[in-house]
Amino acid sequence: MKICTVIIEQVLQKGGNVELIINDEIFESLIDSIDPEIKKRSIENGCLKVHELKDNLNLYLIISDKNTNLGLFKNDGSFDQNRLLTSENQQAIKWANNLFENVKANW
Numbered sequence: 001m002k003i004c005t006v007i008i009e010q011v012l013q014k015g016g017n018v019e020l021i022i023n024d025e026i027f028e029s030l031i032d033s034i035d036p037e038i039k040k041r042s043i044e045n046g047c048l049k050v051h052e053l054k055d056n057l058n059l060y061l062i063i064s065d066k067n068t069n070l071g072l073f074k075n076d077g078s079f080d081q082n083r084l085l086t087s088e089n090q091q092a093i094k095w096a097n098n099l100f101e102n103v104k105a106n107w
Contacts, residue, residue: 005033012042019049021103027052053107060084061096061103068096 008018022030031039031050042048060071060079072083087093 002033004030008048009035009038012038012047015047017047017049018042019051019100021051021053021057021100021107023053023056025056051104055107057103057107059103061100063093063096063100065093068093070096 011018020030027050034048039048056077058073058077060069060073062069067086067088070085072080072085074080074083
C-alpha cells in the first residue's frame with residue numbers, strides 16, 4: 001500500500017489529478033495513508049476524487065496521459081501478474097477511459 005500512497009502523493013504534489021475507484025476493503029487504509037495536508041488541499045482543488053465500490057470488481061486499471069495498464073484476476077479472485085496488458089496506443093487509452101467512466105457510472 002505504501003508504494004501506492006507515494007505515487008498518489010507525488011502526482012498530486014506535481015499538480016496532477018488522481019481519480020480512484022476502490023473497493024471498501026482498501027478504501028480507508030489507502031485514504032488514511034495519504035498525507036493529510038496533501039489530501040485536504042487536493043480534495044478542495046478537485047485534484048483528488050475517490051469513489052468507493054461496495055462490491056469487488058476484480059479489475060486493476062491504471063490510466064495516465066501516456067499509457068494504460070489493465071490487470072485481470074484469476075477465477076479465485078487473486079491477482080495474476082501474468083494477465084497484465086499495457087499500451088501506449090491512444091485508442092487503448094481512450095478505451096480504458098471509457099471503461100473507467102462506465103464503471104464509475106454503473107457500480
